[in-house]
Amino acid sequence: MHVDMDAFFASIEQRDHPEFQGKPVIVGSPPDQRGVVCAASYEARAFKVHSAMPSRTAGKLCPQGIFVRPRMHVYRAESAKIMQVLQLFSACIEQVSVDEAYLDVSPSFQDYDDQDTALEAAEAMAREIKARIKQEVQLTATVGLGSNKFLAKLGSGFQKPDGLTLIRERDKIAFLRPLPVGAIHGVGPVTAKELNERGFMTVGDLQETTIPLNDILGSWSATLKQRALGTDDRPVDPTDERKSISSENTFLNDTDDRPTLRTALKELALDVAQTLEKEGVGALTIQVKVRYSDFTTLTRQLRVDDPLTQTDEIYRLACHLLARHQLVKSPLRLIGIGVSTLVPPVRTQLRLPL
């Protein structure tokens, strides 16, 4: 089951400011300043305003929009209340972010003969969860129900706001078939474009193909094929251990000046290394992220053999990734470094001091 709060930040602002109700609320920087939209109410979304859009653009699209500065501490407190509600229904909850979570509710429905009757029985629970959330925090949530995380998430994205979608096992292939390839979580605009260029427009095209997709997608192609067929074996992971650490920097003015970028990268590397040290972990995967002036965002990553802990090593690999994939081909608005696959920071194989 996937529970996703509807326009979370904006809905809280509308709840706390009754005068905002029914009006386009945009949480983020004011439209005359550099910065982005964190969240937009459904009224604002009607003007094509969406999160991560520059506030300036949002101001143009929706001049009557009510711009509100984010109050993160309030949102976090509301999030905690919602998670407490969810805990009444399942012991296995994976909180993905401040406003969404996966619940493994299968233990409560073990006695059913087949998955579809179990899912249908869980629908009542989903309704109750929505009602309890509304009662506790006066906010609406959309719930997706499916036999795995992928289908549940797809369901919660299907009918927003205040929706509830059940994807039965026997319907999943047909449900997925007409969706665009970009509906699969993990297929971003770039991958979607590449798939489209090769004639894969819908998930159905992916279901039917026998062509190996490795050339376009690399190792991810097997996962994609599975998703297209509605299978996903990732368990709901209730541990709240950190899975990644990242740091990013938006420039005051877009830049491709190498010394400026190097200085920024060094600071980010230092920041990430310090967090790694604080958490007492090392990382086996490093990723760089760049965003260009037109908001196209790219990430590239690589895996290493020995856990990364040191600033200079993180910096060196980040520079390598940028150069290897020629990411600085036009001025950057944002640059970021992230690390994941966190492991104990022990290097059992000693290295030559070369």
Added chain:
Amino acid sequence: MKFSISKEAFLTALQQVQHVVSTRTTLPILSNVLIKAGNGQLQFVTTDLDVGISGTVAAEVEEAGATTLPARKLVSIIRELPADEVEVTVDERNVAHIRSGPSFFKVMGLAADEFPPLPTFSEAREFKLEQRVLKDCLRKTSYAISTDETRYVLNGILCSFKENMLTMVATDGRRLAMVEQELEFPQSNEVDIIIPTKAVNEVQRLLEDEGEVTLKVGSGQIAFDLGDFFLASKLIEGNYPNYRQVIPGEARERIALDREPLLRTLGRTSLLLSDKSNSVKLHLTKDNLEVVANAPDVGEARESVAINYKGAEMTIAFNPEFFMAPLRNLVSDEVYLHLIDEISPGVLRSGTNFLYVLMPMRVNS
């Protein structure tokens, strides 16, 4: 163009050049082999723009000419031909007609003049050595080349030509293999170069136990001239790290070991290792070496080797793969292991000219 040749000679020559042909290339002609016929011989050329190989083989040439044909496809066709002789004619549209016994193939080619030429080496430093010697030096070092592309200077073998000595070094930061070979050349020829992995692999395939090879080192490039075959490659640009500083100057313990039995002992014990636990421990006591491998969920293996050892009791752990690699590629019966302590590099020596520095792993018990 028209020629006939024995299937075996055709196939052998093609196979020697086909490995550089890349399967994924943006330039279609790089998937092809250039074939030139003339003067009673065929010349085959392949390149991926980093490494290029050309080879010649005798053939009955009826009509001289040149074309390019898809290399992998051609190799698989020739390999499967039913008769011992092959006859090839290529028309002006670069369509090849291949006949052998009852079978006939028509293969579409591309024009020869589109094929990128191999670099020339007019003003190059030249070094002559026996193929056997170069082959041996490459074999003793190439397995230690780094595959970590983020340190590209290590993705090849350093060849240092200094004071009538050729020193070859390869390292991946965890172990380092070095071989020294006396070689006469004028002082003006002294140079340090890094030969990339692909060229190393290809030239190893071409080298024989007989005959000479001429190395031609030009600006940013190298050629290996073996007579019948010629290989040209770009060099890796950049500074190789100062490898001398990681070679321990002295050793506390010197242990003589029988190479092959040790290799087998390590191979047997490492059967018990897993992804999570990939070290073997060497436990040294008076006149005994015990090799121990254990993995928590798998089990344990132990084997004792009688040695001559009078030093302090010590346990040092190594990645068995890194320990076995040089043992596999040496020929001497005896090797010497020099140790200092549990966390200092171990040094394996064979003969007077081979040295291998191996960093230990942390022992966790």
